[in-house]
Amino acid sequence: MLRLLHRWPGLLAMALVLLLSVTGAILSLYPMAERLNVPQVESTLTVADLAKRVQNAHPGVEQIRRAPSGRVVAWWFENGTPGAAVIDPATGAEIGSPDPAFGLRFFTDLHRKLLMGDGGRITAAMGAGLMLLLSASGTVLVARRMGGWNRWFARARGPLSTRLHTELARFAIGGLILSSLTGLWMTASVFSLIPDTSVEPAPAFASASQTPLAFDQIPLFAETPASALKELSFPSPDLPSDTLKLTTEGGAALIDPGTGQMLSFATPGVMERVSEIILMLHTGQGAETLGLILGLMSLSVPVLGWTGFQQWRAARRYGARIKANVKPTLAQIVVLVASEGGSTWGFARTLHNGLTKAGQKVHTGALSTFDPNRFPHAERFVILAATYGEGEAPTAARGVAERIAKLRPAPTAPLAILGFGDRSFPQFCGYAESLAQAARAAGWTELMPMGTVDRQSAQDFTRWSRDLGAALGLPLDLTHLPERPRTETLTLISRRDYGAEVQAPTAILRFALPRKSLWARVSGQGFARFDAGDLIGILPRGSDVPRFYSLASSSRDGFVEICVRRHPGGLCSGQLTELQPGDTVAGFLRPNPGFRPQTSRKPVILIGAGTGVGPLAGFIRANRRRRPLHLYFGIRSPESDLLYGEDFAAWQKAGHLAGLTTASSRSGARHYVQDALRADAEKLRAMLAAGAQIMVCGGRDMAAAVRATLDDIAETAAQSPATLKAEGRYLEDVY
Structure with missing residues (x-):
């Protein structure tokens, strides 16, 4: 309900709210300009x-x-x-005309009454009321997204539009609430709804x-x-x-x-003083610096409107494709979805269609909107939950587990949970498990034991659907066909080959950027805007299941680059490593905002092995501010698979790379990247004490060894990987 209260007023009144915010920001400049221009x-x-x-x-x-x-x-x-x-x-002499500054009267009338008299004042007041509603509901939604009020200032993650929306909201919400309340007070005073106590x-x-x-x-x-x-x-x-x-x-x-x-x-009197303070707060007259700050906050509204629209459109892209989606108030079975990249929605649609064909009234929606009061006739709840990273919630579902744990009373309709994840990770389906624990803490009855789907396995899903059908007393035997994502054609323009000498053929593949329309560039669709560390999904020939690779370039570089090692029997890696310049592949972009260097001047310790160096090389290439980046790179042999070897010297000379340490496992002293870290223990402790961030990319075994090594060399608890991870200073992208 709260999300609807936030979404629809914003969409329906976007033009009015934008007009008030932009004109308010312009008017905030006049008091400071006047103070600076008069003696x-x-x-x-x-x-x-x-x-x-x-x-x-x-x-x-x-x-x-x-x-x-x-x-x-x-x-x-x-x-x-x-x-x-x-x-x-100082003299009593004339120095200028007392007439309003250029444009002041026009923008004031436009802001206060839309150039329409009393009718315009009422409309502007409605806009201020909508702004207040959006700001108040947005405050609660931001707290939910961040996982609670105590995490208000925690690092935001998710797609660019989501992160930008959250960051701007946290900056501007207080000022927008203040501007809305004071604007409503002033309008009420004009219409004598507040008594004149002068x-x-x-x-x-x-x-x-x-x-x-x-x-x-x-x-x-x-x-x-x-x-x-x-x-x-x-x-x-x-x-x-x-x-x-x-x-x-x-x-x-x-x-x-x-x-x-x-x-x-x-x-x-008291009311007269209050009115004076409110006039000062709203107009900035007498508090010019505060006025400029509030004006800057108002300027965030157009960006908040745009990013909010982007999120609404993304939500509709998933939700609108649910056919025969009954209203929440009429649903017998409620299917709730938590997905980071959108693939879990495909399974939700298969489940929705199967239950509907079985004669059930089904509503499918996002888990982030969950509120038991929306579903008065629900007889069963089903949650399909993907796990993000190391057992974390998808961005939009942050804080939902905590809300479920606090439900009093718990819903009477029993609950079934299906988790999606990758069994090769230690926290396989960790978020689904946290939801199950929260439900048990709230006393929510379990319909059936939690099920799991490994790497989007259609067979796992079919087996679970049979168990669900048995629990529901329905003949369910669902077959999920992967939905082919919308792809773009990428043309290979160059390749660099490594690893043949150590029987590990590896290539750096560079593709041309697909051509983009002006609208695609402005809205950031497809490959119009991406960063190193984001993921590219490649569809192998004859398959609808994508394989994902970390990008070693950003859109600012003007090309798409990945590092690929050929795996025995690997369908996608085999096809990619056989590509020649001019050949094409079908791919799509998936943002990975959780794997980014923090924005600061503090050092970054980059740790990678094999093709895991790809995104790390992308970060180095993009380091135009010459931030101190230190790379620890694990390879087999410098003669065969030192990826980007010819680039590292140039990057060091340009100041993009502060230090490079390689560890060869099949030549020379034969040691691994964790051995190189242990040898530099004192240096690492000093960088961590200075606020350094650690970023690890590569195989899960390497990442586990790196975590154990850093745990050993940590001088204080504050330098341990667990503590650094909680602070957003220890990031992993492992496979």
């Missing part, structure tokens, strides 16, 4: 001094006002002609027979600094008993110009 009053200047200087320049002065920015404006009437000007407080001094009359005193002889004028002035009104020459009126931050006073005596005084 400020001296710290020792009093109201008496200022009034005397202005009156000397303009004997017919009627009023002086000082804005929160420090701008002083005077109005006068001389020789039957009215006049007004910005005043230099207090005026009690009416009083001056002694008509007295000659006006000099300003410095009036005690209140002489004691009040000009920096506290808001307004000074002079008596009318046609009214002998008229008074001086002085308004400051502390209140308003009526003064007898002949005696200097204060005749009456009024202090602002």
Whole structure:
């Protein structure tokens, strides 16, 4: 429900919210520009001094006002002609026109009332209300995505649009809530929905027979600094008993110009002070730096709108392809999906279709939207959950396990869980297991033992579907056919061969970037935008099941590059290593934002073996800021499989690579990459103490040996792989 409250107002009112945010950001520039362009009053200047200087320049002065920015404006009437000007407080002379700065009136009217009068004010207020709803719901959704309020500032991960949306939301939400609330207050004040509690001094009359005193002889004028002035009104020459009126931050006073005596005084009430503070917070007048910060936060709204739209479109790409998806309120069986790359949705569609054919009313949706109250007639719940990385939740499902564990009471409809993962990893289906544990903690009844699917095995899924059918009393025997992903044609433009001497044929393959339309470049579709460490899925001939390889290049390099080792009997690796320039393959991009160097100037320790050096080489190639990168590279023999050997020297000379250490397992001293790490223990400890990040890429056995070695050489608990991983400073991409 909360996600719907966040999504649909944003989509339906996008134009209005964008207009208010952009015009608000523009208006935030004016208060600071005004403060910088007008002379400020001296710290020792009093109201008496200022009034005397202005009156000397303009004997017919009627009023002086000082804005929160420090701008002083005077109005006068001389020789039957009215006049007004910005005043230099040091001299009382005119220095400019008091008219609004260029564009200020237009943008103010556009922001406050859409150039449409009261109807526009009401529409703008509705926009502020929608902004408040989006910001409040977005706050809760960000906390959920990060895994709880205590992880609010944790590192965001996921596709670029998701990470950017989260990062900007965390930066801007507070300011957007403040701007929305203050905007609603100001609109309510205009329509008198908030009572006007301003207090005026009690009416009083001056002694008509007295000659006006000099300003410095009036005690209140002489004691009040000009920096506290808001307004000074002079008596009318046609009214002998008229008074001086002085308004400051502390209140308003009526003064007898002949005696200097204060005749009456009024202090602002609580509501009046609150209104002044709200005006300051919303407009930035008197708080120019805060105004600029709020304006910068408002500028994030267009990007939040775009990235939110991208996420909505991605969600529809999966959800809209579920045929005969009944409404949540009518569903008998609810299928919930947690997927990082989207492949689990294919199994969900197969399950949905099979249950529907069996006569069940089925609703299939994202696990991230789970709320038991949405499904009042649910008789069974089924969760299909993929595991990301080392037993982690897919990005969109972060925090769901914790929410399930806190369910009180648990849903009465029993639950079945099917996990998807890779059995070669220690945390096989680790996230599905965490969901099962959370369900047990909440007292949620188990429909059947948790099932698992290894590497998208159709046979595993079929066996599980039979067990589910037996538990449901339905004849289920589902056959899942892998959905062919949308691919692009990649043409090989060059190759470099290694490893023949050690019976491990390996190649660096470079493909041309597919041509992209302008829209694809702007929206980042396909191969329009990618980074080293992202994954490319290659479809072997005669197969719909992709094989994934880490990219050794980014879109800024202008080509797609991978490292491939030929495995005995390997369908995809065999075909790739046989390619010649001009040959083509079908591939698609899958972002891998969880394997990126942190954005900082601190050192990075790169550890790889064999083809695992591919993405690490991509990071080095992209290191144009010359950040200290240190590579530990495990190879068999420098004469046969030192991938990128000819590039490393050039990168070191250019400052892209600070240090290179190789470990050969079949020549010379014959040692492994973990041995090289152990030899550099003292150096590694120093870099870790300086905040270094560690990135490991290669086979799982190598990665396990590296973890054990680093555990041994860690000088403190803060340098252990487990601690570094929790801080986002230890990343692995293993296979």
